[in-house]
Amino acid sequence: MRTLIIDRFEGTYAICEDKDQKFFAIEVSELPEGVREGDVxxxxxxxGTVSINxxxxxxxRSKAKKLQDKLFS
Known part of the structure; x- marks a missing residue:
């Protein structure tokens, strides 16, 4: 099993990054409904399955929020 993080959306593709900082383009139609940027x-x-962890x-998201709070407070 491989873990990817959705970095961004470009047209009909989700650009995802793995732990080695390699990028992959996956068609949005192949992803679970409701995926968003930052989803694991x-x-x-x-x-041949993809699921949201x-x-x-x-x-x-919690870690990112804490970092933002620390930077902007």
Whole structure:
């Protein structure tokens, strides 16, 4: 299983980054409904499935929020 983070959307593609800072373009139609920038995705190549890792996404958003609060307060 591979973990990717949605960096941005460009047209019909989601540009995703892995832990090695390599980028991948995945068609939005292949992703779960409701994905957003910053979401953590679990990609199972063997099964051909992509799912949102809600817990990892929540942790990343919380960490980013704390950093913003620290910078701007």
């Amino acid at each position: 995705l679990d990609v199972n190549d063997a099964e 809600a817990e990892a996404t929540k942790q990343r």
